[in-house]
């Protein structure tokens with residue numbers, strides 16, 4: 001079972017994906033963390049992030065390793081834990097430019113596909129182009145949305161001190177990053193034609209998780225029905241449909 005969850009920033013992709021994966025015993029991959037990791041490496045190694053040719057030339061250098069346990073996801077660059085530095089404002093401000101470079105996307109997409117292929121028990125993969133480009137044959141594709149106001153309020157709630165009160169600056173920053181991610185030429189942020197759209201504006205996180213778990217259960221049942229050998233009874237198919245199988 002491969003589940004692709006895409007959507008703009010702050011719609012709840014990471015929180016939802018982790019909870020759904022944990023509830024269903026699936027692995028979890030945060031692809032945004034990988035783009036942040038390569039961006040952090042560029043910044044740390046003096047690569048000018050607004051120089052596409054320089055970023056492209058360096059794209060193959062960092063070794064990025066993602067841990068896929070939804071209870072404790074990890075991200076390492078060249079053997080060092082990068083989970084804290086990839087969340088700085090500096091990385092957030094540069095990540096859209098770095099992730100727009102085709103050589104970066106080719107490298108990270110290949111990494112994402114190999115991780116999904118190795119997840120024998122199934123995986124929830126979240127990002128911007130998972131349903132459209134990385135895993136177009138995913139068993140279930142979900143596109144999360146929420147109003148900019150709701151997303152800014154959620155993000156501001158995470159920040160400490162002065163920034164926490166500046167919801168409008170957070171809103172503008174979210175909108176700017178979405179525009180960059182949606183407007184790039186290579187693999188932009190986009191809903192796949194066959195994705196289920198879930199507007200989370202008025203939903204609690206628990207409600208979103210419940211909704212997605214139900215959609216996964218339905219997709220598992222449909223897959224089990226398709227995979228059942230000809231000649232099996234409906235009862236046998238139903239029994240298989242209740243299981244999460246690779």
Ligand SMILES: Nc1ncnc2c1ncn2[C@@H]1O[C@H](COP(=O)(O)OP(=O)(O)OP(=O)(O)O)[C@@H](O)[C@H]1O
Nearest residue numbers: 008009010011012013014015154158200203204205
């Ligand atoms: N339905 C919801 N209601 C209220 N808060 C939510 C909801 N979903 C997520 N949140 C909160 O909103 C914040 C952003 O969520 P999250 O990081 O999961 O979004 P995201 O789509 O992965 O963002 P990004 O793409 O920027 O990484 C978190 O603080 C999370 O707890």
Ligand SMILES: Nc1ccn([C@H]2C[C@H](O)[C@@H](COP(=O)(O)O)O2)c(=O)n1
Nearest residue numbers: 031032033035095099127128129181
């Ligand atoms: N599949 C993906 C995932 C992420 N990105 C880029 C664009 C985002 O602004 C950035 C950071 O992602 P976040 O941690 O906010 O989810 O990474 C992408 O291009 N494709």
